[in-house]
Amino acid sequence: MGNIQEKMNRIIDNIETVFIGKREVAEMLGLTLICGGHVLIEDIPGVGKTTAAASLAKSIHGSYKRIQFTPDVMPADITGFSMYNQKINEFVYYEGVVMNNIILADEINRTSPKTQSSLLEAMEESRVTVDGNTYELPKPFMVIATQNPIEFLGTYPLPEAQLDRFFIKTQIGYPSLEMAQQIMRTYEKDNPLEKLRPVVEIEDILKMQRDIKEVYICEELVEYILKLVNETRRHPDIQLGASPRCAIHLMFAAKAWAAYAGRDFVIPDDIQKFVIPVTAHRLVMKQQVAEAKGSEEKVLNDIVKKVGIPVKIYEKK
Structure with missing residues (x-):
């Protein structure tokens, strides 16, 4: 790496x-x-x-x-639009900022x-659909x-x-x-x-982007990520917990940080570093808690303390 x-x-x-x-x-x-x-x-x-x-x-x-x-910004400003071109007798796609x-x-x-x-499809699938036509x-x-x-x-x-x-x-x-x-x-x-x-x-x-997919993460650490995410769904202060997409993003953030640190395997510290940046904005806190500034960060720190790190020393197999 x-x-x-x-x-x-x-x-x-x-x-x-x-x-x-x-x-x-x-x-x-x-x-x-x-x-x-x-x-x-x-x-x-x-x-x-x-x-x-x-x-x-x-x-x-x-x-x-x-x-x-x-x-007054319109979806077409983002995704682009089709306009009929009389010279060539067909609709032509004009690109948007995406x-x-x-x-x-x-x-x-x-x-x-x-x-x-209008950004949802672009952000998730790296494409846009305009007038029934899809553009990568x-x-x-x-x-x-x-x-x-x-x-x-x-x-x-x-x-x-x-x-x-x-x-x-x-x-x-x-x-x-x-x-x-x-x-x-x-x-x-x-x-x-x-x-x-x-x-x-x-x-x-x-x-x-291709190489970080090859960074090794053991099953115990995958389970650790899932436990962290699952705790957000059970916490009494959280109305809506983190999604499965959050778990995937947390895994890839840990892989990227491991590669940036020069390793080809993930350690628990890589995961913990990104728990707040990857997860906090996805949570919906209960009303009485949401008014407190930094409530998401506090709850996530509590969850990290509660969910024990797997004891095993992780090495690439």
Whole structure:
């Protein structure tokens, strides 16, 4: 797995030249990409969400589009549309923004549920259907969606079905004073994003997506993941627990982190690292609990403590 480790470090180091001081977020983006997943970033404006998405696309030599979601954005803006062409006497498909490797769905909760749902097929099956015709999306394909955690006026909360399609939910947060000074100096005279160059190619990403499937995870750790997910369905504070898709995503996140660490096998720490990022946004807490900030994280930490790690020392067989 040294090849994945070396290329992932190359991508993340490159992103860090413009997305400064947030290596862990860059790692989450990179690892989600090689898992074939999508990311939801919930954070305030101005902390670098657009920079992170654009720098990832540039680093892998991929195509990139940003769409600002507003109530008047239509599904056809996302998926594309067919229009009759009189010259050739047939309908022609005009591509929407999804026909790119990486798309930034900015403030996704500001558009209507109908437009939000236009992303569901693309996120799950990497294709779109327009007027009965199906079009495959470019590979790799990744949605990086953002939403503001504070402002709720004029927003449409994402339904559980759509939240469940996001591999990871993360936050960026404010930079430290030292990092803020570095950011200001870096952007003082020009935008370094404009000078960013690719460090890997699309073919490298596709190969990494295939390679992480070969990372070994023993049956005991598969069972450990299932026990963690099952506990979310039984916890008294949780109204709706994690789905089977969550268990699959947690397994692949652990595999990707193992490969990034230079291992070809998963250990319990790999799983525990991603329990909150992969699971928290999929939970629906009971009303009396949901009002407490960070209730999902607290409950998940309790579940991790409750579900014992298998005692056996795991090695690749």
